[in-house]
Amino acid sequence: xxxxxxxxxxxxxxxxxxxxxxxxxxxxxxxSIVLFAWSIISERTVWFFVQDAPRQAADIGxxxxxxxxxxxxxxxxxxxxxINIATLGTVIAMIIAxxxxxxxxxxxxxxxxxxxxxxxxxxxxxxxNSLIWALMLVFILGPGVLAGTIAIGLRSIGFCxxxxxxxxxxxxxxxxxxxxATGASNLQRMTYGILPQVLPTIAGVxxxxxxxxxxxxxILGLVGAGGIGLQLSASINTLxxxxxxxxxxVILVTVFISEWVSAKVRGAII
Amino acid sequence: xxxxxxxxxxxxxxDLALQGVDLEIPDGQVLALIGPSGAGKSTLIRCxxxxxxxxxxxxxxxxxxxxxxxxxxxxxxxxxMGMIFQEYALVERxxxxxxxxxxxxxxxxxxxxxxxxxxxxxxxxAFRLLDRVGxxxxxxxxxxxxxxxxxxxxxxxxxxxxxxxxxxxDEPTASLDPKTSRQIMRLINELCAERGLTAIINIHxxxxxxxxxxxxxxxxxxxxxxxxxxxxLTPEVLTQIYGEEDWSATIEKVxxxxxxx
Numbered sequence: 001x002x003x004x005x006x007x008x009x010x011x012x013x014x015x016x017x018x019x020x021x022x023x024x025x026x027x028x029x030x031x032s033i034v035l036f037a038w039s040i041i042s043e044r045t046v047w048f049f050v051q052d053a054p055r056q057a058a059d060i061g062x063x064x065x066x067x068x069x070x071x072x073x074x075x076x077x078x079x080x081x082x083i084n085i086a087t088l089g090t091v092i093a094m095i096i097a098x099x100x101x102x103x104x105x106x107x108x109x110x111x112x113x114x115x116x117x118x119x120x121x122x123x124x125x126x127x128x129n130s131l132i133w134a135l136m137l138v139f140i141l142g143p144g145v146l147a148g149t150i151a152i153g154l155r156s157i158g159f160c161x162x163x164x165x166x167x168x169x170x171x172x173x174x175x176x177x178x179x180x181a182t183g184a185s186n187l188q189r190m191t192y193g194i195l196p197q198v199l200p201t202i203a204g205v206x207x208x209x210x211x212x213x214x215x216x217x218x219i220l221g222l223v224g225a226g227g228i229g230l231q232l233s234a235s236i237n238t239l240x241x242x243x244x245x246x247x248x249x250v251i252l253v254t255v256f257i258s259e260w261v262s263a264k265v266r267g268a269i270i
Numbered sequence: 271x272x273x274x275x276x277x278x279x280x281x282x283x284x285d286l287a288l289q290g291v292d293l294e295i296p297d298g299q300v301l302a303l304i305g306p307s308g309a310g311k312s313t314l315i316r317c318x319x320x321x322x323x324x325x326x327x328x329x330x331x332x333x334x335x336x337x338x339x340x341x342x343x344x345x346x347x348x349x350x351m352g353m354i355f356q357e358y359a360l361v362e363r364x365x366x367x368x369x370x371x372x373x374x375x376x377x378x379x380x381x382x383x384x385x386x387x388x389x390x391x392x393x394x395x396a397f398r399l400l401d402r403v404g405x406x407x408x409x410x411x412x413x414x415x416x417x418x419x420x421x422x423x424x425x426x427x428x429x430x431x432x433x434x435x436x437x438x439x440d441e442p443t444a445s446l447d448p449k450t451s452r453q454i455m456r457l458i459n460e461l462c463a464e465r466g467l468t469a470i471i472n473i474h475x476x477x478x479x480x481x482x483x484x485x486x487x488x489x490x491x492x493x494x495x496x497x498x499x500x501x502x503l504t505p506e507v508l509t510q511i512y513g514e515e516d517w518s519a520t521i522e523k524v525x526x527x528x529x530x531x
Contacts, residue, residue, distance in 0.1 A: 178359035178425075181319055182432055183348035183376025184383075191384055192372050196363040 064245035071246045075231060079254060081145050082227035085220065086213035086258075089152025094206045097157050101164035108168055108194065118161070125158030130216050134225035148225035152217055156209050167201040168194065203269045211262040218251050271296055272318070272436055272468060276327035279313050279492075287313040289492040290327065297435075300462050300469045302479035302500075305489035306512050311472040314489065315438040318470070319351045320344060331436060349376035352429030354458070356441035358421040360413040366424050367409045370396040373431035392431070399427040403457060419450035423457070430461060437462065437469040444474060451475065455482040476503065476520050 002016040015023070102108045104118035134151035141147045176193035184192065221229025228247060235243040272295040279288040287310040295301055303311050316322035318329045320336065329336045336347055352373070360369045374392045375383055382388065388396075400406050403423040413421060422442060429437060439458060443451035455471075459482045462469050473479045479486055480500040488496030488503075488511035496507050505517040 172362075174355060174357055174359040175361045177321055178353065178355055178428070179361070179372055179375065181321060181348060181351070181353040181438075182373050182428070183345045184372070185345065185375075185380060187380050188375045188383055191380075192361060192364070192368075192375060196361050199363070 060241060063241035066242065067246040067249060068240075068242040069246065071243050072250065075228060075247065075250050078221070078228040078231050079250060081148075082217045082221075082229075082254070083214065085145055085148040085152055085217040085225075085227050086210060088149045089217070090156055090206060090210040090213050092149070092153035093156030093160055093209065094202075096153075097160035097164060098202060100157065100161040101168060102190075104161060104165040105168035107171070107173070108190070118165075122158040122161045122165075125154055125156075126162065127158075128155065130155035131219060131223060134220045135223045138224045143224035143226070145226035148217060148220040148227055151220060151225055152213050155216070156213060159212075160205050160209050163205045164198065164202055167198050171197040200269055204266055207262045207265050207269075211258050214258040215255055218254070271332065272470075273330040274314075274318070274327070275330070277314070277317055277324055277329060278326035279310070279317055279322060280325045287492050288317065288324070291489075291492070291494055293487065293494065293497075295468055295470065297468055298462075298466045299485060300459060300467075300471065300483045301485045301487060302483035303470055303472045303487050303489060304474070304476060304479050304511060307474075309489040309511075310492040311489055312440055313492075315353075315440055315470050315472060318436075318438060319348050319353060321353075345376055349432055350435045352432045352434035352437045354422070354425050354429050354437065354439040354442050356444045358418070358425045358445075360421055360424055360428075362412070362414040364413060365409070366400070366405065366411050366413060366416070367393075367396060369413050369424050370400065370427045370431055373428040376432065395431055396427065399430055400424075402461075403427060418446050419454060422446065422450075422454050426454075426458065426461065430465075435468065437467050437471075439469060439471040441472050441474065443478060451478060452481075458482070476508065 002013045002019075004011045004013070100118050100121055103110065103114050104122060106115070109115040109118070130151045133154045134148055137147040137151050141150070171194055175197065176189060179189050179193035217227050217229075218232075219229045221227045221231065222233045224230065228251060232244065232247045235241075235247060272293075274291055274293040277288055277291040277293075278286075280286050291310075291314060303314065305311050313322055317324040318331075318336065320339075324337055327337070331347070331350070334347065336344070339347055361372065364372070368386065371386075371388050371392060374388060378388060378392070397406065397409070400409055403426060405420060405423055405427075408416065408420065408424075413424065416424065425442075437458070442454055442458065446454060455478050458469070458471070461467070471479070471483060480503060483500060486496065486498065486500050486503060487494055488507065490511050495510050496503070508517045508520065509515065
């Protein structure tokens with residue numbers, strides 16, 4: 001804030017002239033970078049293919065209709081696998097994420113070293129995409145549903161633990177203090193003072209992540225980690241476009257149902 | 271008897287919240303602690319049950335030096351000190367009954383408390399207390415469904431079910447309307463009389479302090495500047511506690527004690 005005193009008046013402006021100039025300069029630099037990057041990308045693009053893109057897309061789209069409805073009977077098992085990967089993966093992740101979150105939250109961690117370890121677990125889990133986890137686990141465990149489940153689990157630990165520990169740090173400390181004042185032990189303080197406050201978050205995060213995991217697990221089959229992605233990649237590779245469209249529709253319906261379920265459950269909790 | 275000797279608290283920020291407070295409170299006395307915001311009232315009562323660790327000095331309850339206790343012994347000692355809070359500090363998502371029973375946590379093992387298997391006597395006592403404060407029908411309601419006055423009554427039950435010797439009361443009426451404030455103060459007073467409890471009540475409202483306590487201690491900048499009867503609060507004393515102001519409307523004329531009944 002800038003308050004400028006002149007001889008006969010006090011002037012107020014939002015920013016000082018210097019600050020305003022700095023902001024203009026920052027915009028100028030930012031826009032120049034974008035334009036520069038655009039020119040590089042443009043140079044390296046084969047524009048003929050891009051011009052051709054609408055025709056190609058229309059062509060593939062044309063080959064996709066009508067969807068091969070008879071193929072659905074072969075998709076039931078993969079869809080079931082996909083749902084199981086997502087659900088089991090989320091359960092495993094939540095079982096690990098809740099204690100990790102309590103270790104990572106500033107106000108509940110037993111020791112600052114433990115906190116560092118917990119934060120490291122969270123960051124490393126979050127930094128690797130589940131597709132990459134799956135790729136590695138297929139090598140370790142062999143292809144199949146197990147690799148997919150663990151990949152989903154590993155990816156979700158960090159996500160869930162981060163959201164939960166942030167909510168633990170935001171609890172009302174007065175309630176915990178009151179429990180402490182009764183002579184309660186540390187564990188009792190946790191279960192009476194803290195847990196009731198974060199339970200809705202824990203449940204909400206679990207449901208939200210499950211919803212995300214349904215979508216994530218549909219692609220894990222691309223690297224052989226089980227689920228409907230296996231059929232999808234096989235169908236694309238064999239140019240069976242009517243099967244591809246069937247699969248995409250099935251995924252759409254599955255995701256739609258999972259959204260509906262999670263919205264209902266979340267509504268019931270909060 | 272509660273005895274504070276040279277009780278001192280310096281916060282990490284360097285603020286000296288209490289500067290060597292000496293205070294002796296005989297059994298069964300209800301004492302009101304008044305003073306401006308930041309005078310150290312909250313710090314003082316929290317130094318007694320060590321929600322805040324005193325830097326120096328001691329607090330002795332019935333010949334036990336509270337400041338020297340190990341964490342285990344401190345938990346035992348806290349069972350004998352009930353605390354009532356400004357914003358009620360109930361666990362909002364637990365039921366009224368669970369909140370009242372949480373006052374027994376110091377007496378009940380972890381798993382029993384986790385599965386809510388409190389001893390029958392505790393549950394009976396909880397019902398009796400809820401009945402006493404007029405909330406028997408609310409036992410199964412969630413704490414966040416209650417009004418302010420009702421919540422504070424639950425807070426009182428939680429403190430009393432500890433079967434304490436001492437009540438530490440931190441601004442019990444700060445979030446309540448004038449009528450409810452009086453009702454709550456009267457209730458605390460009656461309960462202290464029924465059970466012969468010693469109590470320290472932090473309070474902003476000078477008039478309420480005068481109406482409902484036997485002794486008033488004024489705190490300013492971490493030091494006791496007044497210790498005496500409610501009648502002794504003259505404009506000069508209030509100026510000493512709070513600073514210069516027109517006090518004529520604040521001081522109660524001692525003979526209209528029953529004006530609000």
